[in-house]
Amino acid sequence: MSTRTSWADLAANSAAENTTAGSSANNASVGTTSAAPARSTYVPPHLRNRVPSSDPPAPPYSGPASSNDRQGYGGPASSNDRQGYGGSRWGPPRNDYRSGYGGGGGRTGGWGNRSGGWDRGREREVNPFGDDDDTEQAFSEQENTGINFDAYEDIPVETSGENVPPPVNTFAEIDLGEALNQNIHRCKYVKPTPVQRHAIPISLAGRDLMACAQTGSGKTAAFCFPIISGIMKMQGQSAQRPLRGARTVYPLALILSPTRELSMQIHEEARKFSYQTGVKVVVAYGGAPINQQLRELERGVDILVATPGRLVDLLERARVSLQMVKYLALDEADRMLDMGFEPQIRKIVEQNDMPLPGARQTMLFSATFPKEIQRLASDFLFNYVFLAVGRVGSSTDLIVQRVEFVHESDKRSHLMDLLHAQRANGVQGKQALTLVFVETKKGADSLEHWLYVNGFPSTSIHGDRTQQEREQALRSFRSGNTPILVATDVAARGLDIPHVAHVVNFDLPNDIDDYVHRIGRTGRAGKTGLATAFFNEGNASLARSLADLMQESNQEVPAWLSRYAVRSSYGGRNRRSGGGRFGGRDFRRDSSFSRGSSDYYSGANSSGGYGASGGYGGYGSGMTSAWD
DNA sequence: AAAAAAG
Incomplete structure (x- = not known):
């Protein structure tokens, strides 16, 4: 089935006020207004938990029958069941829920068994690709990957730090794991974007990272892929995971962002990437009833996406422990470390049971990274790689x-x-x-x-x-x-x-x-x-x-x-340094930052037409990129 | 000074 529609079609679909079955991509999975959600059909045990195989290039196969096994079908969607925008997350049930409900249709059916307990979420997992609203998002991702990749060959990229792992050119070069590779297919990602090409090998090598990169260019994937891949590898190991029913949960990864809506968005993407990997992603943010989030957490969490305030609340209630965190990612990191947020971030990262830098892996992403903020950020990092990736053409050319x-x-x-x-x-x-x-x-x-x-x-x-x-x-x-x-x-x-x-x-x-x-x-x-x-x-x-x-x-x-x-x-x-032509500059390389031997950080590499760009930074002037 | 983030 076709997943390619024009933007106009798409907009027309969305404009149809959520009453129609939506785009052709997922009409198999939606019941929409007319279809009363079908009762789950009985599935013989031997057919349960069957994971569909052989789909690349996977059409977004329709969702598993029962998206919400706790409530039969259509109670208010839990934050984890429903990633779309159709309907309040905690409001009363509405008839226009489209995604994930509408029962059946899936050729695999019967995932939604009622086995109790957290079985790493695999059996009851909602297909995040079968969602109407996600179509729009999938579409935009598709569009992102539809950027002229040839033009990326010339994109300015700068890295600095010790022994920077080299970039890759294809996803195939990296061992991310089969399940994750399938999701990459489902997302229609053909080729890694520049930030992914560089950031993923750096992260897979276990290095800390400070990255300046444009959001639309696959930044979320750039930090999600290594996290998911790493957690998948950890799953083979003993893992002192808490028993089911324990009040405190121990996420292995923490992703923080400055706004609730952004956390929602990251969660939605991460859920796609982690589909059928056995890696469970949960989101927690303020303004929404905490009880539902607590229930989600109790069902198990590997990756916790959160806004700082709500996370502090959860930590104070001892419902979350950061003791097992192996990956810490800050999106919009410069915002997270500015005056308003910094105390909360410090509290979370430094005044709880989070492993120290070096014992965890820390990834900071933002489009803009003022030098003062870089300095602050280095408190959270260990021997990190600085990465700055430009965009097709010069800054904000589009x-x-x-x-x-x-x-x-x-x-x-x-x-x-x-x-x-x-x-x-x-x-x-x-x-x-x-x-x-x-x-x-x-x-x-x-x-x-x-x-x-x-x-x-x-x-x-x-x-x-x-x-x-x-x-x-x-x-x-x-x-x-x-x-x-x-x-x-x-x-x-x-x-x-x-x-x-x-x-x-x-x-x-x-x-x-x-x-x-x-x-x-x-x-x-x-x-x-x-x-x-x-x-x-x-x-x-x-x-x-x-x-x-x-x-x-x-x-x-x-x-x-x-x-x-x-x-x-x-x-x-307010001035930019460095003429702003290029994504950013590692503050460690600035003359005002002098420490140790000059060649400690001498591993600067630069590619793309700007050369090693030494020394145009000015004292105290904010370093930024011109990309989002 | 304002915005965000807990309730």
Whole structure:
């Protein structure tokens, strides 16, 4: 069955308000509104637990019959049963649950046996590939891998550290294990992306890693594959896993991210990668009832994906112990270590029973990595490899960046003009989504309301909304139902939302890195995108770094912005170092960081057209990449 | 100053 649909088809499908069977890719697995979820059919014991074999290239085979063996079929989905966006995770049961329920259809059937206890999750595992909503995601991944890989040959890559393991060119070169290889097929990953080519061998070699890489380029896979593979290998060993029913669980890997929605997204991806590997992934985040998450944890967890607050809660309740953690991954690591989060991260990593650096493997990923944050981060690392991977073409080439001078009082009408123009151009159909960033939560509410009153279907996401509202907003935006999303920085990082055609910085952030992350919500997966910023006197402090970034990205810099830039160029706290052409620079190589012999870290390698790029870094100036 | 993250 075909899994390839056009974006337009896809958007049309999603726009159909979740009432139809969805794309052809998974119509076998869905019952949708009309089909009352079938009662599980009896499956003779000898056919239970049968793992489908021989599928590469696997069509996303329909889900196992019973996705939720605890509740028969369709209670509110547990966070682990349902990864999609159709319906509240903890709300009352709804009829429009589509994925994973709808019983049967699978040629294997009968996985959902009721064997009690945690049997490493294999028998009851929901097929994450058979999910409607996951189709969209699978699609975007497909699109990601659809980036012109030939262009990757020239991508600038820089590594530094001792004895850096060499990159690979194919997944076949790496022994990730058969089950994981099958999932790679199912994800339609043909060839590793640059960050995967480099990061996976480094991680498999057991090395710690600090990586600057673009989110859309398979970053999640880059840290998930080695973790899953490593856990699979550990499973042969004795493993002092706690007995079933023990209140405390001992994950082997911990993945932290700064927002709940990003943790959800990582969990969804990790679940695909770990399908039928016997590796169990559980997500825990705030704003949702903790009891359900506790139940999931009790069923066993190898990889815990979490936001910091909820994890601290779980640690304090002694429901989670980090004693067995062998892998620690921080996504958006620079955010995780900034002022707001750092104490919590330290508490988790340093003030609990987590093994020390060296006794665990630590992987830090982000698109931007200011030098000061690198310095902080080195506390968590042991003899790590620094990796910076650029993107096809130069930074943010796929995004056309515009800056317009707009007085505070004119912003709304100016936005209205943009939206009208888009509508007139037909750019804003159901498929073209516009993401509008504002500075404050109140500002988000009032702008959303104003847009709504003025006839633009919009919704908003920010930290004062309930988690249900946040997830609903994201769903509604993704589906094109409300093609305008007003957001605070909660949505700035990591979220992979296909079809975002336009990012408007209604209020510019104060930090250029935040700008980079925000505009990175568009221009993803090889698509072009547009980013418009409203600039006025209040943004003077950003002028210099913004002008620099735009210039580096071959964007047209308005003359008036250059004048602002010159005027406000003192201080330079926001300035990028290194001309920003390239993903990043290991702070250990900076002249201000002097320690030991110079050749301790002399293993710097560089490939791709930029050479060994020595010495353009400046003191104190933030190092960033121009990619998300 | 604001945002995020626990309730």
